[in-house]
Amino acid sequence: MTAAPRKAPTAPKFRRRADARPDEILDAALAVFTEKGFDAARVDDIAGRAGLSKGAVYLYFDSKEALLRGLIEREVSPIAMRLKALADAGGDDPQATLRLIVTMATQLIDDARVFATPKLVLAVAARFPEIGEHYRKRVVDQAIDAIAGLHRRGVEAGVFRQADSGAVARLVMGPILLFAMRKHILGAKDKISTTARAEAHLDLLFEGLAVR
Amino acid sequence: MTAAPRKAPTAPKFRRRADARPDEILDAALAVFTEKGFDAARVDDIAGRAGLSKGAVYLYFDSKEALLRGLIEREVSPIAMRLKALADAGGDDPQATLRLIVTMATQLIDDARVFATPKLVLAVAARFPEIGEHYRKRVVDQAIDAIAGLHRRGVEAGVFRQADSGAVARLVMGPILLFAMRKHILGAKDKISTTARAEAHLDLLFEGLAVR
DNA sequence: CATATATAACTGACCGGTCAGTCAGTAGCA
DNA sequence: TGCTACTGACTGACCGGTCAGTTATATATG
Incomplete structure (x- = not known):
């Protein structure tokens, strides 16, 4: 002060x-x-x-709106970078890479500061559609594409089952996002450790629900 | 008009x-x-x-804020009802019930009018935390609990693998929410049919990614 | 080192527009 | 005639944006 x-x-x-x-x-x-x-x-x-x-x-x-735009702009690049880094990490072992991505994303998004920008974007997107669209293209869709690509490579390598890659990407990102929203926007305070959550997610992701 | x-x-x-x-x-x-x-x-x-x-x-x-509160209040009950109805449908066959829930939820949330309230809640939750919390307790957590319960019953009945029921619930809801957010808040316009999406989701949900 | 000059960084009072909320009056109905 | 539903002009507070003036720092000069 x-x-x-x-x-x-x-x-x-x-x-x-x-x-x-x-x-x-x-x-x-x-x-x-x-x-x-x-x-x-x-x-x-x-x-x-x-x-x-x-x-x-x-x-x-110039204006309050310029403040908003400048802010989103500044916050988007680092996240896009981080996504790229996650996707590129060990590109020759899709299975291990997916484990890494889920673990890191789960941990990252648990941090309120990291989720602050997504939260803001969700709140203002109704009034400023271009901001929402920009964020989707540069962040959300990048993440989805990266995971979808990873899945396709995994199928070729014979380590992943054949499946709709888009659905795979949503199955990877969706649960993480849901937890973050409940926690950071809707004020939930469960106390499961991030690693336990990531492990449970990965287990289901690989093995599914069906008995065998 | x-x-x-x-x-x-x-x-x-x-x-x-x-x-x-x-x-x-x-x-x-x-x-x-x-x-x-x-x-x-x-x-x-x-x-x-x-x-x-x-x-x-x-x-x-009485006020603009009363308008907001009255609105959320009115919209919460029907959704909670709908969730209850989904969960109670055919309680003795967990697998079929889960199929039904995923299919219906995928279709419902695709409708912009249905998603309007969740979208609004996400936008105002930062300013009115009790609204967010109320919505979580009455809607989001109800849905999560319903699916978690369904999973537990399925495990007992021997039709689902043993797993973290909370994680299962997130795996069911998360992808649906992610798609809805991209579409209704971030302005995405992919054109996959809802049934195809639900099928792909269910396939992964039951079988997982691992080759066998 | 001290003093003068220039200028960049910053302050805070102010203006104008907007909008939630009020209320005196009007229209429809029984 | 009286009551209820409603109108729309009005008010008062609030806030984004401006700008004349002030303060800190850099540079020039003795």
């Missing part, structure tokens, strides 16, 4: 940090948008949390 | 229908909230769509 004085006995009212500002403002915007929604969030609140006045925010962003 | 005149050559400016009003207003509210979000929706819009003036809305509801 209060800026640390450097040496002068009187703390300066503000410091010049033009290059760090945009990121600080976006951090604050993500926090406030996530917790109040886009409309209910006041630019004043965002400015306050970033340690600036409202006017300063408008030095870096 | 325009009220149908009953017999008079000049259409009356309004009709006395006090008992039908609340539902009409809630219908309009659901439409406008879903399409614009809670804040961006104007009470004037809702009134207009219901064929009334804004003042009339306040004869039936």
Whole structure:
């Protein structure tokens, strides 16, 4: 909250940090948008949390909507990267790769900060359809395609059964998303460990429900 | 939009229908909230769509927020009912019941009107946590519990493999939810038939991915 | 090192538009 | 004639966005 004085006995009212500002403002915007929604969030609140006045925010962003767009934009790339990294990890062993993806995704999405952007996107998508669509194309569909591709390679390699690859992708992602939504959006607080959850998911994923 | 005149050559400016009003207003509210979000929706819009003036809305509801709460309340029960009906259908054959549930749920949620309330809940849950929690307890968790119970009965009957019932429930619901979200919130428009999707889901659900 | 000058970073009071909620009055009905 | 359902103009608060003025820092000068 209060800026640390450097040496002068009187703390300066503000410091010049033009290059760090945009990121600080976006951090604050993500926090406030996530917790109040886009409309209910006041630019004043965002400015306050970033340690600036409202006017300063408008030095870096044209409008409240620009704040939203800039935020989504900044958050999308890292997630897309992470997805790519997950999919590329050990591409020659589809089974092990799938285990890795499920385990990591389960753990990642359990973190409220990681899920903050998806949560925000879900909340604003009705008002800003392009944001929703952009997010789907760059994140959701990338993940789905990666898993579908992984499945196809696994079928060729003889380690996966023949099946609809799209359905496989949904079977991998769906349960993880469902849990995250219950927890981060609908306020559930079950206390199963992420590893236990991933293991149970993987067991069912590979073996199915049928007795044999 | 325009009220149908009953017999008079000049259409009356309004009709006395006090008992039908609340539902009409809630219908309009659901439409406008879903399409614009809670804040961006104007009470004037809702009134207009219901064929009334804004003042009339306040004869039936205390506030905009009361409109939201009344709406969720009204929409929760039917869905809970429907879930109960699905779960109770043919309780002595767990396998067939699961097939039925997946097929029906896949079809139901494909309808934008059916998914309108869940979509709205997801959007407002950040601002009104009790609404999210209420919806989870009365709808989401009911569905999860119903499927988990079904699985346990199936295990006892020897038709399902032993497994974590919670994980089974997520494996049943998750993929359906994921598809609905992509379609209704993120604007995806794939054109797989619902029956094909349900079949692919069921195949994987029962048989899993492992080769045998 | 001290002082003057320039300018970038920032503040906060203010304006204008929007909208939830109110209420005095009007239309339909019995 | 009286009652109920309803209208629509109005109000008051709120908030996005602006801008004249202030403060911190960099640079120039002695």
